Amino acid sequence: MMGVMKVQNDLRMEFLSRSVNEALARSAVGQMAAQLDPSLEELGDIKTAVSEAVTNAVVHAYPDMLGTVYLRARILDIGTLEVTVRDRGIGIADVDEARAALFTTGGDERSGMGFTIMEGFMDTLRVRSAPGRGTTVVMRKRVTPRPVR
């Protein structure tokens, strides 16, 4: 963690790893991000990154079962949104391999671009994982201040 930051807002949600909740998660974080007055593009980037992180938890963390996905979104005082998606699923043995573009274990319906998109659309991305212990993804994006109209 960098320095001391004041937290302006803090949202926590947990839900079952059902794919129908992907929309719920990105909408909730989108609403939170809207408090920073992002551009349409920034808002789209944030919602897309959240969708990718939550989809990973739904598809990969709990492949043949339902588990809980923990979502946290915080607004930090530097105009930054921080999103944490955590699961207690099967974990990732090789995080670097999983983060590489086009790598997927998800079959024809997945593209293997999830982490690439999270990385490209957010300012920072950290992934912690251990087999059998779940995965935590933390992403941050600073929303560019816009002149008050």
Next chain:
Amino acid sequence: MRVTWELRGSRLYVYLSGELDHHAAHQALKEMGSALDEHLPLHCVLDLSGLSFMDSSGIAVVLGTYRRLKAYGGELSVAGVPGQAARVLTMAGVDRIVPIAVAVKG
């Protein structure tokens, strides 16, 4: 997520609308697959102008459709791509494989 299509000459126009995410992708692929199998068009135009959201699931849908057409010599183009979906497709380099036309608005 809604999938509709119409045949105009040898072109099949497929319209996707709503939110295309992992939850919706399975059904979308299935419906598009049956439309393609039924008509075997020489050219398919995938019109995304009705999408309000698309994540990397859309990449799999576009590339899956591209491969399906290519298998028998058909061609795919993607039209009316809204701004957010265009960023996803460009980030993945899909525009280097399939011709992509961005929506005028969006």
